[in-house]
Amino acid sequence: MAKIEIKDLCKDFSVEGIKTVHAVRHASLTVNDGEVVVIIGPSGSGKSTLLRSVNKLEEPTSGSIFIDDVEVTSPSADLRKIREEVGMVFQSFNLFPHLSVLDNITLAPRKVLKMDKKEADELGMQLLKRVGLEEKAKNKPGQLSGGQQQRVAIARALAMKPKAMLFDEPTSALDPEMIKEVLDVMMDLAKEGMTMLLVTHEMGFARAAADKIVFMDSGEIIETGTPEKIFTSPESERTKSFLNHIL
Amino acid sequence: MESDLRKAKAQPAFHPLKCGRGIFRTLAGESFSCLSFFFAGITAGCRMFMDKDLTNDELKAQITKNKMVSVDAAALNAAASAPQTITMTDGPLIPKKGEKHVLSSWRITFIGAIILLAGLIIFKPDPYRQIFIVCIQGAPVTFQVTVCAIIGAVIIGTFTGLGSVSSHRWINMISGIYVELIRGIPLLVQLIFIYYALGRFLHLEGMVAAIIALSICFGAYMGEIVRAGIQAIPKGQTEAATALGMSKTQTFIYVILPQTVKVVLPAIGNEFISMLKDSSLVSQLALADILRKGREYISRTFLSLETMLIVALIYLILTLVLSRLVGLLEERLHKK
Numbered sequence: 270m271a272k273i274e275i276k277d278l279c280k281d282f283s284v285e286g287i288k289t290v291h292a293v294r295h296a297s298l299t300v301n302d303g304e305v306v307v308i309i310g311p312s313g314s315g316k317s318t319l320l321r322s323v324n325k326l327e328e329p330t331s332g333s334i335f336i337d338d339v340e341v342t343s344p345s346a347d348l349r350k351i352r353e354e355v356g357m358v359f360q361s362f363n364l365f366p367h368l369s370v371l372d373n374i375t376l377a378p379r380k381v382l383k384m385d386k387k388e389a390d391e392l393g394m395q396l397l398k399r400v401g402l403e404e405k406a407k408n409k410p411g412q413l414s415g416g417q418q419q420r421v422a423i424a425r426a427l428a429m430k431p432k433a434m435l436f437d438e439p440t441s442a443l444d445p446e447m448i449k450e451v452l453d454v455m456m457d458l459a460k461e462g463m464t465m466l467l468v469t470h471e472m473g474f475a476r477a478a479a480d481k482i483v484f485m486d487s488g489e490i491i492e493t494g495t496p497e498k499i500f501t502s503p504e505s506e507r508t509k510s511f512l513n514h515i516l
Numbered sequence: 517m518e519s520d521l522r523k524a525k526a527q528p529a530f531h532p533l534k535c536g537r538g539i540f541r542t543l544a545g546e547s548f549s550c551l552s553f554f555f556a557g558i559t560a561g562c563r564m565f566m567d568k569d570l571t572n573d574e575l576k577a578q579i580t581k582n583k584m585v586s587v588d589a590a591a592l593n594a595a596a597s598a599p600q601t602i603t604m605t606d607g608p609l610i611p612k613k614g615e616k617h618v619l620s621s622w623r624i625t626f627i628g629a630i631i632l633l634a635g636l637i638i639f640k641p642d643p644y645r646q647i648f649i650v651c652i653q654g655a656p657v658t659f660q661v662t663v664c665a666i667i668g669a670v671i672i673g674t675f676t677g678l679g680s681v682s683s684h685r686w687i688n689m690i691s692g693i694y695v696e697l698i699r700g701i702p703l704l705v706q707l708i709f710i711y712y713a714l715g716r717f718l719h720l721e722g723m724v725a726a727i728i729a730l731s732i733c734f735g736a737y738m739g740e741i742v743r744a745g746i747q748a749i750p751k752g753q754t755e756a757a758t759a760l761g762m763s764k765t766q767t768f769i770y771v772i773l774p775q776t777v778k779v780v781l782p783a784i785g786n787e788f789i790s791m792l793k794d795s796s797l798v799s800q801l802a803l804a805d806i807l808r809k810g811r812e813y814i815s816r817t818f819l820s821l822e823t824m825l826i827v828a829l830i831y832l833i834l835t836l837v838l839s840r841l842v843g844l845l846e847e848r849l850h851k852k
Contacts, residue, residue, distance in 0.1 A: 326755055353761035363756035367774045376770060377760035422756075429760060 271337045271432035273300040278332035292318040294488040303462040307475040310485035316468040324355045356426030360438040362418045364410035371406040374425045396424040416447025436467035484508045626836045633829045647826045654809035661795045668731025673738025680743045698736035726798045745780035785842030
């Protein structure tokens with residue numbers, strides 16, 4: 270398992286070359302080995318940008334990120350290696366629509382880890398069993414419900430045997446009745462001691478699974494603390510008003 | 517659209533005088549001119565019908581905009597509204613099931629063409645039978661040139677398309693210049709130029725040179741199709757593959773390309789039909805295709821209008837059959 274350290278991270282977007290938007294401002298955050306850290310905050314507060322910087326889907330403007338003391342942000346970093354070791358689950362699933370569910374899971378192990386087909390298929394079936402979708406192995410992603418697709422996406426990320434997992438609003442695109450099945454899978458992962466950094470609006474899950482909650486607003490980390498502390502006695506006024514709005 | 521205009525300008529260039537003479541001769545002597553003019557009328561009518569349907573049904577979004585919308589913009593618009601297809605405005609209309617109107621206009625044209633051709637050959641064997649036999653001998657060359665050139669164009673187009681989505685500035689620039697260059701020069705001029713250039717510097721044989729020349733000309737348009745196809749694939753696909761540790765090449769080969777193929781196939785089918793028609797330009801390069809055979813026959817017999825009628829009918833039937841096949845292919849793709 271792994272430790273993720275984010276130090277003084279900034280990300281600026283330039284809008285049409287005129288205006289600069291500070292999406293993330295001087296954010297520092299540590300996810301210890303086996304910890305589950307949940308980032309919450311209003312939309313547009315830079316949560317996703319911060320998360321996506323960890324595997325360099327976003328190029329940070331300044332600051333540094335370390336995974337197990339390897340600097341992700343250094344120009345000489347082996348990004349492919351880092352991405353192999355950090356799984357990611359997206360809000361919109363991003364399954365490959367032209368491949369079967371099983372092939373979605375086995376593609377990366379076969380092509381990146383050079384696993385042979387039989388071994389990869391076995392691993393794929395094992396993971397599908399774990400997320401409760403063995404019988405869908407031959408289906409195309411389009412034939413699955415949103416919740417099922419997201420479970421496949423989690424299995425796909427797990428197939429690379431990652432040391433840590435990033436979840437970018439994994440349940441936000443789902444119908445309410447499907448959220449639970451995805452959260453259950455995530456909860457199992459958390460219990461198994463997977464290092465997880467996630468952005469979510471599911472406060473129930475955050476309270477139950479998180480070791481640490483990070484509240485972000487307008488690109489800044491306002492407050493960090495245990496779920497207990499954040500939900501019952503937040504220090505900052507902004508945290509309080511955000512929680513009042515959503516709870 | 518743009519390329520249609522270009523082709524329309526290029527094509528009449530090589531038989532205006534002879535045709536004119538032919539018209540007078542036929543008008544004076546033979547009764548068939550009536551029939552052929554009548555048929556030309558029907559054909560034109562059908563075409564107009566089809567064009568109208570195209571604008572009504574498929575290009576609703578573009579009606580309010582400038583009609584001279586470029587190929588890529590059209591493709592992107594279509595991609596935005598219905599993600600899995602690129603609607604091309606170039607070439608003949610591909611009929612779809614359910615669009616009864618279009619289908620019937622296709623049928624009328626097709627059956628009309630078949631009946632007219634068969635009627636001429638059976639009831640007026642002199643000279644039509646002979647003309648048909650001579651002209652159809654050019655069909656293998658036409659097919660060979662078309663099929664080889666479309667394969668060449670797809671290969672060149674894939675690289676051009678990749679080049680134009682590349683983040684590498686110079687590669688981007690090179691494919692951009694290539695597309696601009698090809699789009700700005702009449703097809704016939706390019707074809708003759710490349711043909712002579714290949715002949716002088718590489719000493720290539722006529723057929724090969726013609727195929728390469730056509731591939732280069734069509735490669736630019738194909739490049740635009742491929743570019744639009746690649747851009748129609750959601751960004752999330754690349755992100756997901758990248759996040760799994762796949763390299764750019766792996767992402768392209770296993771994730772982007774298979775999806776792009778599905779999106780661009782109908783457009784390539786359409787280009788194939790255009791290519792079949794434009795392959796008639798190689799008759800200028802002394803290749804014995806359908807049109808060339810016809811023109812040789814004219815130079816022997818001076819039966820200009822009769823010969824061109826048969827040549828036109830052969831091309832028409834071929835394109836109509838092909839457009840139906842492309843339509844079926846597209847339907848199957850949608851079902852899957």
